[in-house]
Amino acid sequence: MKITLLRLKSSKFGGAEVYLSRLSDELKKRNFEFEVIHCNAPKFLSSWLKIIWYNIEVCLFKDNKFYFSLERIICPDIYxxxxxxHKTFLKIENKSKLNPLHFVYLFIEKRMFNKAKKIIAISNMVKRNIIEEYKVPSEKIEVIYNGIPLKEKVSFDDIKKEFNINNEKTLLYVGSGFKRKGVKEALEIISKLEGEFKFFVVGKEKNIEWYKSYAKELNIENKVIFTGPRGDVDKFYSMADIFIFPTKYEPFGNVILEALNFENVVFTTEMCGGGEILPEEWIIDENVVNKIQELLDDKEKLEKLKKQAKEISKNYSIEKNVDETIKVINEVIN
Structure with missing residues (x-):
């Protein structure tokens, strides 16, 4: 049966958009017949209207199509x-439900989780959230962790030259949407560390000047480098020793896998689904500053944990993810 993959936006950025591209490539390699449908709404429409448009567009003309959706829609076969x-996210962020975008998401989400024949959660945290908020039966939800194309380190000499890096240890954050993903908290951690190091913040943020001012206020402006969005992120991962991601809510976070794959020791919160695959001591707690400081001071331990990070990543290839995803697709089709 032909599979129809759904995602509202077509983009090179964004976790779901990147995953869709990787899934499509894998399905192509395996000779699966599939199509991808993005939203045809006029660009001038606001986000919440585009979501309604997309739902009407795909659900009204579904016919006998098999929908594997990466977007919130009310008519998926697999979601x-x-x-x-979103309901969990709103509680954590304490956002107003008066915003029409949130109202639309909540309206669709409730119907979507009930309608889907199977739900793929990308972490146990997300599975718990679905069950808690919508009372969906546990057996309807399969947990399949994200997967990435596993790579080897790349040369980063040009990056070192660009940012005048010598032999300092390098810490890294990658991601857009600094508030939710905890850049303020990351800067506070950095401000308590001692020694020679640089902290790179890579990603797009409309309020980036506030974060630069905050780094200055914390007296760490000489240690922090805001690069903005970059197309050569693999070079930053390859150069870095430690990855810091103090997110408030992240369903999984491909950046976790990417950082591990390039031998970064990763510190994230228990509100990050990707944290489930990490050793317990890598979860951010009140001792995180001491843990990171120890690694900055102990080169041997740092190198050992970097190798451990690489080994963890080997269990999360895109090929393994697609194998498990195809198994669920076949179960639903049959």
């Missing part, structure tokens, strides 16, 4: 909950 649970 991959890569964006997490």
């Amino acid at each position: 991959r909950a890569g964006d997490g649970v």
